[in-house]
Ligand SMILES: Cc1cc2nc3c(=O)[nH]c(=O)nc-3n(C[C@H](O)[C@H](O)[C@H](O)COP(=O)(O)OP(=O)(O)OC[C@H]3O[C@@H](n4cnc5c(N)ncnc54)[C@H](O)[C@@H]3O)c2cc1C
């Protein structure tokens with residue numbers, strides 16, 4: 001399905017710091033929000049930041065059609081994201097959206113969502129979407145440490161939630177792939193959706209393959225345009241090099257030709 | 260009434276604003292953002308003899324006021340272009356110009372002669388300047404004798420307007436420009452990207468998979484302007500200028516330096532409607548300065 005893309009000035013309605021490295025940015029649209037699907041992303045223009053020349057891509061964390069707003073979950077990485085963390089209520093942000101494809105609707109109810117770092121961002125929108133389709137997923141998210149564990153109550157509304165921390169200060173100790181959920185010979189899932197650091201997605205994809213579970217991942221390749229014209233963001237697939245910003249960011253791991 | 264139209268080697272453009280190859284896809288990707296009928300022309304992504312997957316990821320690095328790319332001419336080849344893409348773009352209300360690329364002389368000639376058969380393509384832009392392909396590519400654009408040879412070979416088979424896109428990665432742009440004109444080019448386009456490099460110091464690794472790549476964006480504008488000026492003064496064929504144009508003022512500077520039309524490249528990534536805004540900005544500038552014909556601006560730099 002083709003969804004029309006637009007360039008709009010959205011207004012910041014809130015900018016909430018979750019911890020030292022993460023914040024939630026709520027942006028309200030001047031016109032009714034376009035139709036959006038979980039997995040899709042926005043391209044944000046960072047103004048008045050000389051070193052931030054290109055736009056910055058962020059997944060849609062939540063879309064609230066009643067408030068006519070979208071929420072981004074952002075991790076501070078460099079100059080661009082630091083700049084965004086200082087935005088105040090009422091300031092405008094120029095955004096191109098919605099971009100990319102989306103997670104597919106599963107044909108099973110036994111669904112596992114796995115996220116790590118800022119890779120959890122699209123999973124909240126996805127769990128809401130699954131709920132609307134009468135699916136309550138199991139949600140596993142990994143954080144660095146207790147201080148960074150956030151939005152757990154929100155996720156808990158949509159599914160059963162499990163967490164890991166790298167340092168063991170909350171939930172199970174270790175990386176998400178070390179979680180006891182994965183220690184079974186037969187995982188009770190028919191579909192896994194995963195987003196996070198490359199190493200994590202590779203590890204989850206391996207488990208899914210071994211157990212013959214269908215798996216979709218959302219990739220975060222660096223982008224110049226975000227709407228399919230520069231061919232910078234490609235990933236090798238069974239159909240040759242495909243654009244993460246158009247044919248992705250969501251790919252079934254069966255189709256990816258990972259090294 | 261202000262006149263924005265320009266005539267380049269017999270081809271009339273409704274205004275001097277066009278979009279650069281590799282930064283505008285095949286044009287239809289911009290349908291959600293702007294009306295293609297508002298700009299003078301679209302230079303589509305490079306077309307080669309057969310399918311090319313391009314270089315490995317990562318292919319892009321952001322740099323101060325610009326970016327490096329090493330896409331490497333990824334495209335599905337001339338057959339696919341003619342069968343699948345041409346039918347869907349041929350009736351746009353603007354000139355569609357094909358960027359013809361290759362690694363060998365034979366490949367350039369083959370692609371050019373196939374594109375020659377397409378009614379709705381009034382011109383080609385011969386890309387002898389891509390820094391991102393291992394053999395051929397840029398060599399054709401950096402050695403004058405080879406530039407003449409490839410231009411002449413394509414000239415023999417291509418019957419419409421032949422534009423040749425020059426590489427800035429040369430000691431004397433004038434020498435190359437003259438060599439290409441000798442080969443029979445109707446129009447010169449300049450510049451392509453400048454060869455550059457980016458390093459991740461933390462990891463002690465290059466950012467691009469190819470180590471080096473092509474620099475574009477505002478970082479290259481002063482160099483591009485200088486080259487347009489030099490070439491405009493040295494040859495008697497029209498020049499189409501580009502390199503770091505982000506707004507109407509940049510575009511006007513290129514017109515003043517001697518460009519008969521301009522191309523908008525990297526700026527499309529940041530604002531996909533920027534080319535239309537540049538048309539409007541040129542019009543506003545003309546009104547402000549009481550200029551009725553855009554042709555007065557072309558080469559209109561005052562140097563005394
Ligand atoms: C489709 C997509 C969705 C994304 N969703 C989110 C999200 O919901 N929340 C979020 O916080 N981030 C998300 N990201 C990542 C985010 O875009 C980058 O973190 C951001 O662009 C960094 O900008 P910066 O100016 O702060 O950092 P920069 O100064 O640009 O970079 C800081 C460091 O991070 C590295 N880096 C930057 N971008 C990337 C990247 N895409 N992949 C790997 N390394 C990178 C740089 O090489 C550099 O070392 C997403 C990326 C993509 C492609």
Ligand SMILES: Cc1cc2nc3c(=O)[nH]c(=O)nc-3n(C[C@H](O)[C@H](O)[C@H](O)COP(=O)(O)O)c2cc1C
Pocket residue numbers: 230231232279280281282304305328330332358386389424450451452474475476477479501502503504522523524525526
């Ligand atoms: C991602 C990317 C892909 C490009 N691909 C092509 C190409 O296929 N053929 C070509 O002649 N030039 C290509 N170019 C070069 C541009 O057309 C243009 O010459 C260059 O970017 C300088 O202009 P700018 O600074 O306005 O972008 C490409 C540039 C970029 C950034």
Ligand code: FES
Pocket residue numbers: 222223224225226227228229230231232233234243244245246
């Ligand atoms: S970022 Fe330009 S094609 Fe994907």
